[in-house]
Each structure stands twice: as structure tokens, then as C-alpha cells.
Amino acid sequence: MESNFSDSMCRCCASEGVFKDFNSTYQWMGAEEVYADMLKDCFDITLTVSETINSGGICEVCITQLRNAFNFKKQVQYTEEQFKRKIEEMKFKTEIVKVEEAGEDDFPSDHNLSDDDFSSPEYDIPIIKMESSSESAKSKKRATKGATTRSKKAKTEDGETSAKRSKWDGKYTLKVTDQEKKYECNDCQRAFPKRPNFTQHYTHVHLKQGPKLRSCHLCDVFVTGSRRSRHMEEVHGLPRPTCAACGKKFCFPSKLIKHQKTVHMGEKNHPCTRCDKSFATRYAMLKHCETHSELRPYNCDVCGKKFKNKKGLSVHMDIHNNRRRYKCEACDRGFVQTSSLKYHITKHHPESV
Template sequence: MATKTWKIEKDLCRCCHAEGTFDNLAEPRTFLEKEEVYSDMLRECLDLDIPPVPGELCAITYSICNACITRLRDACNFKKQVQDCEQRFMTLYYKNAIQGLNTETVVKEELEVSIDDNHSDDDIETIVLKKEEDDDDDSFMDRDDDDDDMSEDFAITKKPTTSMKTRSKPKAKPKAPPVKKEKPQPQPKKKAEPKPVKEKKGPVLYDDFTGTFDEAGGKTFTCNACGKVFGKRGNFSQHYRQVHLKQRPKLRGCRFCDVKVSPNLRAFHMEKHGLPAPSCGVCGKKFARPSEVLSHQRFYHMGEANYRCEPCDIGFMKNSGLQRHMAKHKSDKPFKCELCHKSYKWRNNLRTHIMVHTNVRPYVCKVCDKAFIQSSNLKYHMTTKHPNDD
């Protein structure tokens, strides 16, 4: 098996493996009148030490791209923000300068108070009485059963109507005889009605496709409306919803202006405000998301492939691309024209052929108004007949 080699033509970002013209990790840079050393920032903020390699690869492999610099700078600023907030909080806490809701309960102390007859009604309000310790055993035994639940210390909160010394204890009420409850007769159980099935929340999956299995067991989904092939059913549903049902994704607002764009075009719109879109450092191609840049570099520049054609050894990132390619190795042509019985391997070729019978020519030359069925024919016409015209 031949070993894979990695050919680096420009600087290599050690954080995302992008290639291009980048800044050195150890050289100091100035940003907003502050000096930055990216290797020190990685070590202090993320506890990561990226050492340079010796030899000729030292200079071109010890660099960092602009996208990673922005993310590193945000991480350092966030760490400093947390440290400053925590230091200020602890300083105020030890100075007792932070106040909260007072949820503590106040416990009143019991006081022994001697009561005279000369006190007024207002003076004897909320007085705490204590149980006498010299009670006789006979008086203790003569207590009613209802007095067992009373606590030893009790507080008077209402104004007494009689003298405190001559106050008599309330008599216990006679207990009523227990009433026997009749057991209810069991009622016949009602048949449980089936509960309505709740609709599951989530993306709607459409079924206007033709599913096929390959020899390896993988399934592909071919759209019945336009013939496009997808490796996942969710991708087909997204295509069917947006292209054929015209249900476009929700637009997101820009934080710098009033324009609303779709998520796929958001990165390209932000370039107008000075924020560069994720791009490949080797070929300069721009993408909507950083993950697409990594997939592009792994496939086109590093030679990685998830699926590979055995007859011709061509690699593909998705199974759907491999299935479209495998049609070249098959001799059957399932798509036939009903007018002239000409057959094709792909549905798109059949649709282009039908345009010959219907005389539909959507591509028109702006110079001589000559119309063509395919865009490639118009490009060839412009290069041969009108080479000096745009």
C-alpha cells in the first residue's frame, strides 16, 4: 500500500491545518495598540504548548490563520472577564458589601414576668407564661386527655377577659362516638378510551423519492421530481422542501445592518462589514461554515476519501457521489424517451433531450440573440463567435 504524503506549499495553521499566508506564532503582533504573542496566548489561556519542529519545516508550519486568531483572542478576553468579575465579587464579599434577602427567623426569648392586678389590659398583652414546676402529682394526674398535646410554654396573644390568677381551665368536650362508615360498593370499571396520538415534533420527512440499495448495503434517495440523488433522507427532505415546495429557511438578521439573509449566505454577507468568510488557505475558495473548509481541505488537498470506486480508484466524500459515478460502469440506460426511444443513464440527460423535441432554448446570446438548450453550448458560442465581448 502506497504511503500518503502531505505536500505543504504555503504556511500551515497549526490550529486548523489550513494553508495560506499566515502570521508566525512566536512573532509579536500589535492589535488595538496592544502587543500579542499567539504562542503565549495559547499557553496562558488554553494551557496548550505548540512547539516548532526543527529543519526546513519550522518556518512554514509554525503559523496561525486569521480565523483562529479571532477565536483565540475571544477566548483570552472571556477568561480575563471571568477573572475580573470573580476578583471583584470576592473583594465585595469579604468587605460585607453584598446584601441579600433576610430570610432568618427571629427567636423570642422567654421572660419570667410577675403579674399584678393593677396592670392594665395593654400591659399584659403578649406575655409569656411558664409552667409551674411545683405542681402536685394529683393535679398532674387530673388533667384531661386533650391537654397532652399542648406544649409546656405557650404565649397569650389576645387580651384576657378575666383575672390571670382566677382563670379556670376549659373543660374537655365529650368525644362523640365513632361513626361507622359504610364501604361504597365498587362501581363497574369503564373502558379506557384510547388517547389521541400526539404529533411528534421535528423535521417533516417527505416520501416523494425512490430508494435504492447498493452492493455494500448503503441506501440512496433519488428525488422523483428532479432526479437528484441524496445519501440521507434528511438531505432529500431539505431539498424537496426548499426547491419544490418553495419553503425557504428562515432569514437571520445582521447585527450591523437591517438586511436579513439565509444561514448559508450569512458568512458572505458579513464580508461587507469587514468579517472574512471561512476560506481555504490553499486555493482561496470561500465557504459558509468552517466545517466545510476542513472537509474541502481533507478531500481536495490531503487526499482523504470516505468512499472509493474500486474499478477506477476515484475517491468521494459522500455515498451519493459514488452512486452517481457507478452509473458510468453500468451498461443499462433506464431513462428512455417516449418520442424517439433514445435512452440515457441519468434523468437530467433525458430532460435535456426532451427540450430538443419541445424546442425550449433557455440560454440566449446577448450579441446575436441565438438560443441554445445547454449553457455549455452558449459558452462555446461566445468563445468562438464573440471572443471580444463579455
């Protein structure tokens, strides 16, 4: 494959534009970076420097990929060191147990050790007794019995075991229709498409319990699952899942993949059964289906007018509350609805159309 190399280009992808010198030192997240050294450390690649032509540099896209690879390598190395240390600890504990279980006849006669010989700190190690074969067999038997008991628990209609259902029994009402099923909270009548959405709502709103915290494997900080990636980036320099096309950052890799498929690739896998339109998410498809329905379950408490969805009711309530959110840029006059603003611009400011 031929490439059109020039004197001003990225040495990693051969693209032209703004780039940085790969031999200079830069600051990022409080740490120094030399991209030539990072390439050598990660991939054992040394870029050639020319004295006759411009040696080029490295673009921001390649810097991000290199930084991700460099941080990933450090993470793997750190995890490997922790694993090796754990193996050494287990070997040492096993040797201590063997010494503890050995009798006096197992030692040579010239080892006449007194009580004072074991008073030094090197012998102040707690003895961890290992299970005997009979105890281990009993433990396995109890675990097998427990697993069998759990597997025999009957499944309810919404996929929960009877033990889990008893915790939330009476807290919600499952309503099933032809198109969907909803979990309605018995305390506030809010409906949710999935049971985990309801449990999160009930735990946070009615039980006043905060989200569960997860520990960071690199420090002693506890953060929520949604903020863990931000903590890893801001404190430890491990970047969050980032879209290479628009630079948007996400909490989880699954959110990034969904964003790339729906926004940049235009994937729409949720078609409407009443028309030819398709949507990126099931939620958007269900909201669209409300336009085909003849039902108007949302009533205005002021005038009694009915609407198909909450958004229509919310826009209508702006009329009663005289909430003028749409401003004319030409005369700064406010309007309740966008249609009124468009009519005003067409009539009074035709030059702006």
C-alpha cells in the first residue's frame, strides 16, 4: 500500500496536521510524558530521526491510543506483581503450617532450641491451620447441598426467585399489557420497564439508601460504580472509555459501544410496528408508539384537556403558567410555544427568515 509521506506528518499514522514532537517532554494529569520513550517501552519501537528533513511528530489521536496502551501495560504489570506476591504469601503460610504440625522426632537432635529462641519477631507469625481432608469433604458436601436447595427455588412470573420476591413483595404491582410490562411502585405509582429500575427507585427514594460503593484496586478510596472510571482517570491516570470520533467520555465500555452504534454508525434496531420508522433505542420506539395510540391518559387539572404523553401535557401547562421559554432574537419577546415564535418571526421579522 502506497503512502504519500511528507515532511510534516504524524509518524504513527502518516496523517498531516497539528502534532507534537515525540522527543519532547509534555505534562498530562500531573505526570511527564515523552512519547518516544513510551513507544520504546510499550512496543520496543524506536523512531528514526533525520538530519536532512523534518522528522515529523505524533498527532493527538495517536497520543491517546499510545497513552491507553502505556497505562494498560502498567496495569497488567501491577496486577502481575500482586499475583506473584499472593503466591509467595501462600507458599510461606503453607511452610509454617507444616512446621507447626511436625513432631519433635522430625527435627535433628542437634537443634536444641529453647523458648527464648522463638521470642524474636521473625517467629511472631500467626499460624493458619488448613482443613483436613475430612473437613474439606464436609465443606464440599454442604456447598453442594446448598446449591441444590437454591436451584429448587421456584421462579416467579417476572424471573425472580421466591426468596428475592419476598423482599419486594407488596412494594410494586406488575402490570402486563400486549406491548410491554411495567413495575408500578405502590407508594408513588411510578412505573418502570424493568424490576432493577424499580428496586433502584425504591431503595433511593423511599428507603433513603445511597448507592453501593466499590473499592478502588489501586488505592483505599470507595466510589460508586458510575464514578469509578472518572476516579481512575483523575487520580491514577487511566483514561475513561472515550469515543475516538467525537471525544465524548463514558462510565462503562458498554455505554461507549452503544453510543458509537447509534450515533456514529446510525444503527436503528427498533422498528415501529405501525409505520416504517425505526429507532436507536426501545425507549424512543415506545415513546413514538404513543403517537399512534388513541388513548390520552394525561389530563390537565386546570382545563381538563387530555394528552397522549407527559411532554404534551408539560408544554400545555406552560400556557396556564405563562411560562415563555422561547425568545425572539430580534426583539427579545417571549412565547410559550415554538409555533407562536415562528409565526411572530415570519410576520414581524421576515428579514430573519
